[in-house]
Amino acid sequence: MNKIKRIGILTGGGDAPGLNGVIRAVVKTAENNYNLEVIGFLDGFKGMVTNNYRRLGKKDVSGILHRGGTILGTSNRDNPFRFAVEENGNKVYRDVSDLALQNLVALGIDVLIVIGGDGTLAIADELSQKGLKVVGVPKTIDNDLSATDVTFGFNTAVTTATEALDKLHTTAESHHRVMILEVMGRYGGWIALHAGLAGGADCILIPEIPYDLKKVKEKIEARRAAGKLFSIIVVAEGAIEKEGELVVAHRVEESTDPLRLGGVGAVIADKLATLTGLETRVTVLGHLQRGGSPTCYDRILSTRFGVKAVELAVKGPWPQMVALKGQEVIGVPMSHAVKELHKVDPQGELVKAAQAVGISFGG
Ligand code: F6P
Numbered sequence: 001m002n003k004i005k006r007i008g009i010l011t012g013g014g015d016a017p018g019l020n021g022v023i024r025a026v027v028k029t030a031e032n033n034y035n036l037e038v039i040g041f042l043d044g045f046k047g048m049v050t051n052n053y054r055r056l057g058k059k060d061v062s063g064i065l066h067r068g069g070t071i072l073g074t075s076n077r078d079n080p081f082r083f084a085v086e087e088n089g090n091k092v093y094r095d096v097s098d099l100a101l102q103n104l105v106a107l108g109i110d111v112l113i114v115i116g117g118d119g120t121l122a123i124a125d126e127l128s129q130k131g132l133k134v135v136g137v138p139k140t141i142d143n144d145l146s147a148t149d150v151t152f153g154f155n156t157a158v159t160t161a162t163e164a165l166d167k168l169h170t171t172a173e174s175h176h177r178v179m180i181l182e183v184m185g186r187y188g189g190w191i192a193l194h195a196g197l198a199g200g201a202d203c204i205l206i207p208e209i210p211y212d213l214k215k216v217k218e219k220i221e222a223r224r225a226a227g228k229l230f231s232i233i234v235v236a237e238g239a240i241e242k243e244g245e246l247v248v249a250h251r252v253e254e255s256t257d258p259l260r261l262g263g264v265g266a267v268i269a270d271k272l273a274t275l276t277g278l279e280t281r282v283t284v285l286g287h288l289q290r291g292g293s294p295t296c297y298d299r300i301l302s303t304r305f306g307v308k309a310v311e312l313a314v315k316g317p318w319p320q321m322v323a324l325k326g327q328e329v330i331g332v333p334m335s336h337a338v339k340e341l342h343k344v345d346p347q348g349e350l351v352k353a354a355q356a357v358g359i360s361f362g363g
Pocket of ligand 1: 142
């Protein structure tokens with residue numbers, strides 16, 4: 001069954017806590033159990049295109065389980081099907097996927113393990129349609145990949161956001177203020193919902209439930225009438241006002257999704273201060289959510305994902321993605337993973353539980 005000799009690995013898209021855990025598990029499993037060599041491409045797909053790689057042995061992955069980021073480097077703008085090159089002093093985009101695949105063949109790589117979010121895995125799926133054997137590992141703090149119950153990195157981001165909420169409570173309570181925490185998550189409200197529940201927020205505003213600030217004001221005023229003079233609001237960066245639009249911070253043209261969200265917290269703070277007459281402050285948590293040591297949960301999940309990825313690389317069929325379903329780590333067809341984004345169900349049990357304990361979604 002074990003006919004493959006060399007596997008490649010790369011990390012693509014935004015970094016997330018746990019990437020190093022997957023790399024470590026892949027290398028150890030490959031060497032210990034299958035006698036495979038591992039080649040790590042640097043800076044995502046860019047390393048495949050430019051043939052920039054390093055051989056990874058057990059010594060190279062020693063002591064990295066608790067470290068955030070990725071020892072391989074990553075990029076969320078280098079797509080071999082639309083690669084930025086300079087021609088006659090101008091930046092143009094070219095399909096260099098054949099070159100990337102030739103580099104893999106020259107290196108004798110039988111299967112490529114790609115660790116990434118929806119953009120990175122969609123590229124991996126496209127490469128597989130050109131004949132490459134691929135195994136995907138679902139990474140993103142946003143937790144927005146379908147076909148897996150959870151992505152690694154999410155738990156750490158939620159933990160960081162919850163710690164921030166605990167700290168914001170102090171000032172909110174002391175100054176009788178409205179404190180807004182803007183968290184990441186792109187078009188999904190998973191981080192906001194989980195952190196809001198764990199951090200005891202009064203309002204959680206997510207993309208899946210367009211908000212009405214009059215409802216938020218009612219919640220704040222009801223709390224004040226009950227003697228609670230402060231309020232805590234968690235807002236996902238992709239939250240949208242009813243009949244409103246996404247708040248975009250800037251664009252990154254080379255990226256599979258060029259929109260970079262951000263700024264909705266400030267927009268809400270301005271409007272709410274005017275509506276309520278209360279002192280309102282906003283904190284944007286930003287990339288702190290992607291940084292630091294992975295939680296125990298993410299260390300374990302990334303290890304399990306890495307072990308399973310090697311098993312799938314060896315056994316096939318390809319392309320598959322590693323996924324957590326219930327308590328089990330399994331392989332699912334890659335096409336399921338990149339079909340659609342995994343969103344919060346506005347009628348789901350989590351939202352209902354939040355509503356039952358008095359949290360307003362402003363909807
Ligand atoms: O997908 C992860 C993520 O952190 C999103 O939550 C956020 O919208 C985006 O990446 C930020 O991207 P960048 O690091 O390019 O600013």
